[in-house]
Amino acid sequence: MTDAHARDPLALLPLTPPLFHVLLSLADSDKHGYAILKEVESRTAGEVVLSTGTLYGVIKRSLAEGLIRASAAGSDERRTAYRLTAFGRKVALAETERLRAIVASARQLLQEPGV
Template structure:
């Protein structure tokens, strides 16, 4: 497991694909919904990140289709992506546990 955390956009893209295959626009909408609008990836950033995740073998192109005369790729989480996402979830959970422990210790020290 990597000690360094995953970039937020990569984490969100993998999370958006964890339960369903999606095309680029649907992924962007899912990220926006998951973050209550805090993260709304621009087209260039979205497809740049998707290309990096493809190159790393974390996602795959499930199929290509033509909709309204335009080509569209549908992406899916690859097995390596699912594993990396699980590792990142474990790392984040451990960090949150430590934050909560220290906050509780700090609250106790203040009383």
């Protein structure tokens, strides 16, 4: 597996929106696939709806990159639950920082009042 400590989180940026959402949905607790779908949907008020195929593609790559790992807690005989790794958290934070910087510079450029 990938050594999370040795790698630079910035190397994986930018994240695709589905991946970012999946990482965010795992931030507070371990979840299995269906719970991730529901969480993403409710957190974005139904704006982002992941389909099964896309979700598991993201899960596969996240596993391979060491962003998440399978977790015993929350798994049942049908489903595996996933947990955000420390490296995954760093990457999600880095992406958040990247987006924040973009938003900030966009606001400045557009001179939005009240900033």
